[in-house]
Amino acid sequence: MSKVNVGIIGFGTVGSGTVEALIENREIISNRAGTDVIIRKIADLDIKTKREVVVARELLTTRAMDVIEDPEIHIVVELIGGVKAAKEYILKAMEGGKHVVTANKALLAEQGQEIYQTADRYGGSLAFEASVGGGIPIIRALRSGLSANRIKTVMGILNGTSNYILTRMPQEGEPYNKVVQDAVDLGLAEDPPTLDVDGTDAAHKLAILISIAFGSPASFEEIYREGISSLTPDDIRFARELGYCIKLLAISRVRDGRLEARVHPAMIPRDHILANVNGAYNAIYLDGDLVGPNLYYGLGAGKKPTASAVVSDIIDLARHIRSETDVIMPPLAHFNPHDKGLLIRPMEELSSEYYLRVSALDKPGVLSTIAGILADQQISISSVIQKERETGGPVPVVMLTHEALECNVQKAVSLIDQLDVVMDKTVMIRVEKR
């Protein structure tokens, strides 16, 4: 095969980044693929608006089916995002014998099983490096570089927007809403950045990582989600005083034969390798039975990093098409067919250390009442910070607990919040040390 033809559906930010990369790095791409990689068609509803990259008019079409049905096209690249139309196009392309590259995390997280199985049925390849961690080749690390390992833990900073917000808050002591607005103004976040800050985007990516790392078809809906909007500069300051920083973490870990799967703000020690992951960067920390702890770090989004992943997928597929081989690694390679997969442990059964910040009136006996409620729920305290009294107003009572059960902590917090002397909802942040 002297050339491999690519058709692209979606000419937005990632689409035009992909086209630009295929044109600008054409020589090294052909070298590495062992064949010319040619853009044959680009479909988008809007083919009028000017893009930064210039392409020949005749490559453009408004009909996705023009790409899917073109018999000369070997690889269909889906970059429109969203679930419904993208799914339809991908399934049609697979049925037509195309190889598919996608960056669509929502689709894979919510309906990945059907997509993987369809790819398997029609014998096509499905490559989706860009769906998690932007340009970081984390999907390949799990599917190939670490394939000898039983993975025990996956823990990641998977959303750049929320990491940018959490990085800026402690530096500048600014409240959450102000920093979010700045991120939107700078073009770093959607307006409003709901799916970024409420944990949905990170949970989508975690669902994909779980399916590969643990060979277990995780459903996105089963992943516990909690966003960063209730965090205050105070919490970030207290965390720092205690030797921690706060990150929005996506965590999955095998424990006692079941899988933890959760996205929430977490405190990690300041010398943890994830603690220096700042700004819009992402990082994925893994632990495997052979390899031990591993970390992968890079820009988690953006036109060029995402194009890096999409085009690297295209090169890998082109190498296969060129040598006219079958699919080497079926999409389901990491699923054990004899295995229903690991069950996800309900959040109430989580065992963790906790940070609690109670807003209480500074009256005699308040700390002892709170401590009593915690003791009743088998929660023991490892350290307390109580700040000086502000005349009249509530004072923050900050506590770190030893390991305790989530259900007990939830119960204790709800009892504490019913006390007359407690003036605001108690903030609870889980602590991750490993």
Added chain:
Amino acid sequence: MSKVNVGIIGFGTVGSGTVEALIENREIISNRAGTDVIIRKIADLDIKTKREVVVARELLTTRAMDVIEDPEIHIVVELIGGVKAAKEYILKAMEGGKHVVTANKALLAEQGQEIYQTADRYGGSLAFEASVGGGIPIIRALRSGLSANRIKTVMGILNGTSNYILTRMPQEGEPYNKVVQDAVDLGLAEDPPTLDVDGTDAAHKLAILISIAFGSPASFEEIYREGISSLTPDDIRFARELGYCIKLLAISRVRDGRLEARVHPAMIPRDHILANVNGAYNAIYLDGDLVGPNLYYGLGAGKKPTASAVVSDIIDLARHIRSETDVIMPPLAHFNPHDKGLLIRPMEELSSEYYLRVSALDKPGVLSTIAGILADQQISISSVIQKERETGGPVPVVMLTHEALECNVQKAVSLIDQLDVVMDKTVMIRVEKR
């Protein structure tokens, strides 16, 4: 192909780790390879000494050629290390049509071109993930995950032993020799750990990374090498005062069409992502034109992490053998045949910032004499630390320079060291900020 047969040459630490992994994780390995992966023969000069892993007596042989000539064996795994015998075995195996997996960094760094070309000639695969960074899948990241990128910078902590030593020195303020002896006593380093601490091991690994990252056949001998043995706890303390830490870095960077290639102690800012890489860990930092900055982190040596890489290579090859395909990615895929490769820039032409520690008698005019010598060489100073006088003895004069030329700094240091008031060799450490 219902099973893939593996023959292993070398039953030492990595060899027995590989055998153990193939046995213990057999089920997941077969699942992911899509075929059974069977150990058919293990060759070692010593087959008497008991290993931690138990294997059937009839698998063992003292003759490497029994492995290489076995027609049932698909994959030959070379794990004896060293250059001469290993090269002979690998070339023979390739000539016999075997696929080869090796962890041999010295061989690939010193004679990689011949090995790569032989693999190419006979159409076999050559996999060498374990040769750099232990279990970190950095070779795959470069060859596959980042294949769309023009790589601009590779910068790594590639030797765990020296990183362990540098991590312990500032924590405990212990002198170099004491920490090295502890590392040897703990089994973390060879006795003496010469190739680890003099930069040879890191330079071997850098030569391999350069050949892939830049598609340029770097010769190991061309890489500038400087070890860590002249560093003192004082330097580490001063670096910290200035906001830096000291790491043994392997650095390669394209600048003005030529390649920097060097291994030496370097100061990096304490908030640099490489600064938290401590103990026996390795990390590789990359910058690509699309992906931007990337980091890969994990254990750089040891039985299990190295076995993780070796077995992951075996799984990838088994996937190919099973589907009876040609080599998908030839060993030379990242070399541009029309290109002689980038020339390596001579060290004297390096432009960098520098840390200098001069041991001078505390007499009037000393600082001005030193500053004068620097000024004569076009070197300007960005900060100075001069410590209080100790009666009689020399005092350290610590300086950070702005960007200067290596040849000028070398000249200035040699002039400074000739001064009567200078009592000891001046310590010079390059500063890396990116």
